[in-house]
Amino acid sequence: xxxxxxxxxxxxxxxxxxxxxxxxxxxxxxxxxxxxxxxxxxxxxxxxxxxxxxxxxxxxxxxxxxxxxxxxxxxxxxxxxxxxxxxxxxxxxxxxxxxxxxxxxxxxxxxxxxxxxxxxxxxxxxxxxxxxxxxxxxxxxxxxxxxxxxxxxxxxxxxxxxxxxxxxxxxxxxxxxxxxxxxxxxxxxxxxxxxxxxxxxxxxxxxxxxxxxxxxxxxxxxxxxxxxxxxxxxxxxxxxxxxxxxxxxxxxxxxxxxxxxxxxxxxxxxxxxxxxxxxxxxxxxxxxxxxxxxxxxxxxxxxxxxxxxxxxxxxxxxxxxxxxxxxxxxxxxxxxxxxxxxxx
Amino acid sequence: xxxxxxxxxxxxxxxxxxxxxxxxxxxxxxxxxxxxxxxxxxxxxxxxxxxxxxxxxxxxxxxxxxxxxxxxxxxxxxxxxxxxxxxxxxxxxxxxxxxxxxxxxxxxxxxxxxxxxxxxxxxxxxxxxxxxxxxxxxxxxxxxxxxxxxxxxxxxxxxxxxxxxxxxxxxxxxxxxxxxxxxxxxxxxxxxxxxxxxxxxxxxxxxxxxxxxxxxxxxxxxxxxxxxxxxxxxxxxxxxxxxxxxxxxxxxxxxxxxxxxxxxxxxxxxxxxxxxxxxxxxxxxxxxxxxxx
Numbered sequence: 193x194x195x196x197x198x199x200x201x202x203x204x205x206x207x208x209x210x211x212x213x214x215x216x217x218x219x220x221x222x223x224x225x226x227x228x229x230x231x232x233x234x235x236x237x238x239x240x241x242x243x244x245x246x247x248x249x250x251x252x253x254x255x256x257x258x259x260x261x262x263x264x265x266x267x268x269x270x271x272x273x274x275x276x277x278x279x280x281x282x283x284x285x286x287x288x289x290x291x292x293x294x295x296x297x298x299x300x301x302x303x304x305x306x307x308x309x310x311x312x313x314x315x316x317x318x319x320x321x322x323x324x325x326x327x328x329x330x331x332x333x334x335x336x337x338x339x340x341x342x343x344x345x346x347x348x349x350x351x352x353x354x355x356x357x358x359x360x361x362x363x364x365x366x367x368x369x370x371x372x373x374x375x376x377x378x379x380x381x382x383x384x385x386x387x388x389x390x391x392x393x394x395x396x397x398x399x400x401x402x403x404x405x406x407x408x409x410x411x412x413x414x415x416x417x418x419x420x421x422x423x424x425x426x427x428x429x430x431x432x433x434x435x436x437x438x439x440x441x442x443x444x445x446x447x448x449x450x451x452x453x454x455x456x457x458x459x460x461x462x463x464x465x466x467x468x469x470x471x472x473x474x475x476x477x478x479x480x481x482x483x484x485x486x487x488x489x490x491x492x493x494x495x496x497x498x499x500x501x502x503x504x505x506x507x508x509x510x511x512x513x514x515x516x517x518x519x520x521x522x523x524x525x526x527x528x529x530x531x532x533x534x535x536x
Numbered sequence: 537x538x539x540x541x542x543x544x545x546x547x548x549x550x551x552x553x554x555x556x557x558x559x560x561x562x563x564x565x566x567x568x569x570x571x572x573x574x575x576x577x578x579x580x581x582x583x584x585x586x587x588x589x590x591x592x593x594x595x596x597x598x599x600x601x602x603x604x605x606x607x608x609x610x611x612x613x614x615x616x617x618x619x620x621x622x623x624x625x626x627x628x629x630x631x632x633x634x635x636x637x638x639x640x641x642x643x644x645x646x647x648x649x650x651x652x653x654x655x656x657x658x659x660x661x662x663x664x665x666x667x668x669x670x671x672x673x674x675x676x677x678x679x680x681x682x683x684x685x686x687x688x689x690x691x692x693x694x695x696x697x698x699x700x701x702x703x704x705x706x707x708x709x710x711x712x713x714x715x716x717x718x719x720x721x722x723x724x725x726x727x728x729x730x731x732x733x734x735x736x737x738x739x740x741x742x743x744x745x746x747x748x749x750x751x752x753x754x755x756x757x758x759x760x761x762x763x764x765x766x767x768x769x770x771x772x773x774x775x776x777x778x779x780x781x782x783x784x785x786x787x788x789x790x791x792x793x794x795x796x797x798x799x800x801x802x803x804x805x806x807x808x809x810x811x812x813x814x815x816x817x818x819x820x821x822x823x824x825x826x827x828x829x
Contacts (some may be wrong), residue, residue: 199787200785200787200788201787201788201790202614202616202787202788202789203597203600204791205593205604205790206576206697207696207697207700207787207790207792208690208692208694208695208792209606209691209692209693209694209697209699209700209779211687212691212700212701232816232817232820232821236820236823236824239824240824267707268685268686268687268688269684269685269686269687269688269701269705269706269707270586270684270685270686270706270707271685271796272770273666273684273685273686274685276666276668276683276684276685277666277685277687279666279667279683280665280666282664282665282667283664284543284662284799284802285662285663285664285665285689286663286802286805287663287665287687287689288666291665296612298798309677309796313670321671333631336743338820339542342812342814342816342817343809343813344795344815345813345816346809346810346812346816349805349808349809349812350802350806350809351689353798353801354659354663354798354799354801354805355659355663355689355692355693355798356659356692356693356694356695356795356798357657357692360692361798361801362609363724363801364801364804364805365804366810367808368808368811368812368813369812369815370810370813371812372812372813372816373816376816376820394823397819397822397823398819398823401819401822401823402819405815405819408591412755425778427594429732447569455690461798477761479692483692486787489792490792490793493794493795494787494794496794497794499794506774508768508770510772514778536734
């Protein structure tokens with residue numbers, strides 16, 4: 193039920209502080225997902241003998257994880273203190289967990305990408321030894337990266353949901369599915385751009401399942417939470433998410449139709465990546481908008497409080513005004529008024 | 537320090553954080569029914585804590601030209617002017633009513649000094665990824681300025697919109713409940729400066745008893761709209777270390793009516809992320825299994 197839009201506030205000011213995060217954070221939501229999806233694609237390609245797809249996906253993963261690190265550090269208020277993140281490992285802080293997931297993933301993805309350097313090394317001497325051992329090392333590191341990848345793709349949903357920003361918190365059941373699906377779809381997009389068309393079959397299947405998961409979960413976020421879904425359908429967030437929906441659909445169609453067409457594959461891959469990025473920016477903006485307008489804070493809480501009062505449960509406001517106490521107060525007021533009239 | 541951290545429920549925060557021999561939990565009881573809006577608390581806080589000024593603004597919000605709690609405002613006096621049928625509170629406390637308005641509307645002026653709530657379950661502290669925010673032996677919540685790297689996570693996590701990033705500095709700042717004073721047995725600067733004892737500092741148990749007596753007395757003398765806010769250990773944040781006596785709904789003062797610490801749902805959030813991660817892995821396996829192209 194959508195509560196009535198009537199509510200009281202302090203001069204219409206927000207109750208909550210909106211996140212101070214800049215656009216680097218939704219950009220990271222995209223690059224982190226792209227890195228995670230690409231590492232999974234690379235590991236699968238490696239195990240099924242698709243060397244071209246493997247190379248493209250590994251390089252995408254390492255590039256995206258590098259960009260992620262840049263975005264995250266640049267968004268800090270004190271970037272030179274980024275390593276303070278490594279002082280602790282706190283399960284109650286999704287950002288702390290994410291730091292460790294990203295660090296482990298980044299190291300593995302880096303080694304896996306280095307595994308692609310083998311063919312460029314000379315065949316003899318110490319470089320020859322490196323050249324011969326690189327495929328095995330690359331595979332082990334690539335599988336490790338793939339092991340961390342699902343956590344990297346989904347923890348960011350917990351990162352946003354574990355805040356007081358009403359529309360992020362309320363969407364916590366669906367957000368990880370939006371981000372998991374988007375990670376697969378964007379990795380598919382990168383592979384359709386960069387990998388040989390003949391090896392891109394798994395990428396097309398990534399595109400279909402990823403986009404389906406992303407769109408279905410995003411639909412629940414945009415419609416399933418009453419008043420708190422509203423910020424995802426209005427304003428900038430609404431425009432971003434509507435554009436993302438259209439581009440995702442076009443990208444999937446292009447990916448399926450362009451099985452033998454390099455140009456169409458690449459174009460649809462580009463659309464899938466842009467669509468996934470727009471979804472992240474839309475989800476980000478929706479949560480920010482919900483924190484800036486006090487109605488999204490006050491109305492759901494007021495409704496919860498009133499429901500509790502009606503059910504006769506404590507409303508946490510101490511010494512509620514009982515009928516007897518109200519009567520006592522009324523009597524005192526009446527007595528005071530009577531005295532006032534006598535005096536005048 | 538062993539970490540066995542509760543995310544929800546009624547606890548003693550300092551003991552829960554791992555202190556073997558914690559001090560009594562200290563806090564504020566802000567009785568807004570005696571606040572006169574002098575802003576001595578705002579000034580004393582800025583002076584003692586060396587909080588930078590944040591401009592000279594005219595906000596058009598009654599006498600409030602501060603606006604809100606933020607990185608540079610750790611006490612904020614709210615002013616609310618209400619036109620409503622005259623309330624007869626404590627006998628003799630009401631201003632004389634002009635003849636023209638007799639029986640009609642009157643202006644009621646609410647004033648309240650807001651501050652960090654030092655929650656029992658503090659979301660800012662839970663989500664801090666560097667350990668810069670910590671629980672003191674007094675059960676309060678403090679930011680270590682030499683650790684904070686300005687990640688900003690505490691800011692949207694706070695259900696009261698208290699903590700904020702300081703412009704030009706990048707780090708997060710908020711009320712420390714004068715951690716540097718109370719360890720030496722002094723009162724926090726704001727409570728020391730308050731001329732009407734609207735801001736009362738002391739052991740939380742004692743303050744809660746005092747507040748219950750005060751609201752009882754206000755009800756008996758006709759101020760039936762008096763209610764406590766943040767005093768109840770059964771509420772959504774496990775009770776506030778700094779709680780209030782209000783004369784209207786909390787949202788009128790810019791306070792959330794029924795805040796719940798976001799980390800209450802964190803185990804459920806991790807579970808959903810785990811299911812999504814497994815779904816993702818299954819989708820990847822399906823994309824590669826049994827197909828040649």
